[in-house]
Amino acid sequence: SAVISQKPSRDICQRGTSLTIQCQVDSQVTMMFWYRQQPGQSLTLIATANQGSEATYESGFVIDKFPISRPNLTFSTLTVSNMSPEDSSIYLCSVGTISYEQYFGPGTRLTVT
Amino acid sequence: SQQGEEDPQALSIQEGENATMNCSYKTSINNLQWYRQNSGRGLVHLILIRSNEREKHSGRLRVTLDTSKKSSSLLITASRAADTASYFCATDETSGSRLTFGEGTQLTVNP
Numbered sequence: 001s002a003v004i005s006q007k008p009s010r011d012i013c014q015r016g017t018s019l020t021i022q023c024q025v026d027s028q029v030t031m032m033f034w035y036r037q038q039p040g041q042s043l044t045l046i047a048t049a050n051q052g053s054e055a056t057y058e059s060g061f062v063i064d065k066f067p068i069s070r071p072n073l074t075f076s077t078l079t080v081s082n083m084s085p086e087d088s089s090i091y092l093c094s095v096g097t098i099s100y101e102q103y104f105g106p107g108t109r110l111t112v113t
Numbered sequence: 114s115q116q117g118e119e120d121p122q123a124l125s126i127q128e129g130e131n132a133t134m135n136c137s138y139k140t141s142i143n144n145l146q147w148y149r150q151n152s153g154r155g156l157v158h159l160i161l162i163r164s165n166e167r168e169k170h171s172g173r174l175r176v177t178l179d180t181s182k183k184s185s186s187l188l189i190t191a192s193r194a195a196d197t198a199s200y201f202c203a204t205d206e207t208s209g210s211r212l213t214f215g216e217g218t219q220l221t222v223n224p
Contacts, residue, residue, distance in 0.1 A: 105155055
């Protein structure tokens with residue numbers, strides 16, 4: 001398994017501002033992902049964070065709104081830009097392992113007012 | 114879009130009883146994983162079952178997979194109040210790739 005931390009754990013932000021969420025893993029991993037969980041809903045993949053290249057975004061998510069960095073094999077950031085109340089969600093990063101299990105961080109609970 | 118459905122959406126049982134949750138999916142898969150989530154926190158990985166496996170056990174958990182029916186079930190035996198949580202299944206079409214999640218089952222275990 002992998003130990004994953006996220007910062008911040010929660011935040012309350014004003015509309016129009018941006019928030020950067022950090023994800024740190026205790027070991028080098030190839031695959032890192034960012035998911036969103038809207039209130040009362042299941043998880044939806046935002047993008048795959050690729051080390052050394054641009055992230056791969058899912059349908060409905062764009063780089064201008066959710067820029068992602070992956071400078072090395074243990075760290076990634078997700079920025080939620082120009083926030084609106086509809087962005088209020090839990091944002092989770094996850095990592096894949098060589099046994100194909102995927103482990104999740106504790107999540108960042110974002111409230112946009 | 115979500116891969117499939119889980120049923121029931123909500124399940125309420127007494128402590129000591131068994132809880133069974135079902136998950137259906139739409140496409141071919143390589144692996145199916147089950148997760149637990151307590152009160153909107155992070156997901157806890159419970160178990161992974163590969164497409165060529167039919168059943169897997171881990172402690173009080175038993176997972177089955179029927180690829181012909183594109184469905185899986187999670188059985189929790191001798192449930193405890195601490196098992197109260199949301200349970201999600203997630204599938205990948207290529208091993209180690211993106212996961213597609215089911216809608217989840219909210220389990221309440223009453224003491």
